[in-house]
Amino acid sequence: MLERLNEAMAHVECHLDQRIDVAELARIALTSEYHFRRMFSALAGMPLSEYVRRRRLTIAAAEVTAGERTLLDIAVRHGYGSTEAFNRAFRAMHGVGPGEARRTGAVLRSQQRLSFRLVVEGSGSMRYHVVEKPEFRLVGRRARVPLVHEGMNPAIVAFVRSIAPETVARIEALSDQEPAGIVHASDKLGDDREEGAELDYWYAVVTGAEVPEGLEQVTVPAGTWAVFETSGEFPAAVQHLWRDVFTQWFPANPYRSRPGPEISRTRLSADGTQADAELWIPVERTAA
Template sequence: MIGALNRVVEAVEADPAADVDLAAAAAEFGTTEYHLRRMFSSLAGMPLSEYVRRRRMTLAAADLIGGASERDLLDIAVRHGYGSTEAFNRAFRAVHGVSPADVRRNGGPLRAQPHLRFRLTVEGNSPMDTRITDRPSFRLIGHAARVPLIHEGVNPHIQAHVAALPASEHARLKELGDTEPAGLLQVSADVDPDYAEGSELTYLHGVAVRAEASVPDDLDVIDVDAGEWAVFQAEGAYPQVLQETWAATATDWFPSNPWRLREGPSIVAVLDRAPDFSTATCELWLPVERAG
């Protein structure tokens, strides 16, 4: 996986204006484009598309400053993958906070994106409580909403969605659940493969039921295919410990184990929690398949 990620970065450096052939890079290293995107985002802290944009604008700034003041702005825009000066100006300002004209005039300020290099360091001093389980197809049922993805801290959109449900509805859902993952579940589906901050996902507050179970008409349904799941247990301050566990799957677990993410929802089962939800014991369920 580390080799595949570095090959992607090398392709960006070779021609930042070109689109990266992720499918070819994934095939070369025996993985999938979906897994490659998710691992890049988790390890780099940004989607691949954002890294490409930042590198393009870093090199474009050098063109503007390094004796390029007389060059036509459209030529610079095209050289760095943009078909118009308007699109180039928007991207440049989004990265640097100033316009190309400001840089030509004043030489900055600039926010350079260094060339990424991925390296694997496995310390082995923080074992992860993990199990692999093979599950038949099942259904996730409950109340769904479209919400923005937030990487750190409490997601207020999810918090408001769950708070709007009466206590009686939580009890009703618990009675409907009849299979693993057990209990009330926090489900994230239709997640952007780049895992970009602010991108929309479907959040479902509900339970798991057997594939053949009948579902009340007033509940939303997500059908889940049969397959294997990696289940990670996390215990501590909530939601920080859960978010740290998610990050550790990318930095520690996936690079060290013969598994990769497959498409499907991620599921959080809360096994135990403090009355104010300040701490919790959770299981993070991620759909996986054997790599290679």
């Protein structure tokens, strides 16, 4: 898998002056476009689109300082329709505009080429099992919130606090299958999973029951789910589990992610600082 990812990175380097075809990158990596984007952002710590932007602006900076092409030529060569758009992007990365960089020889930033390699860290193992679930519903309350990778998500905290206790009781009473009880689900998140990107957050239960008036629902098709378990400090343990699933478990197992909500069930300690949690990820087997 890592060898294939590195082949995809080589393809990016050869096509920085063209539109990057993510479907072709996924084909090289022998996976789906959906899974490739998620794997890349988990392993690289940034969305694929951001990496490509930084690499292009790194190459553009070398051309700016060389002084052999006009700034408009460089802008067009790297996919910008105007010098104004190029100036904004260049300044956002390098801290100075391209004209000033050319005149003064200012200090610039470089995005190094990414390559992936295996690093052995300890002998820990992940607790998981794989289950087949028939079609079910998520029923409860939904809000559109920004993605937060580390720490508490203020928008989610505010939303959950706004749900009346009697509504929570109505929702919880509908739970009739695993994962049991109130769950937290993330759905309709952009492929790159960039910090601040919006997603549908569900405070809900997994059920086959009819939906009472006043509650929302989404139907989840039948499919395969990988279920991971963790215990530790809240919310870090849950957030780190998601990271470890994509950076450690997927590269070592014959599965890839598929579209669908990612569901967590969390049981907090009395003081709210520790948690036992399950993470349900929709998956499919890869070809042998």
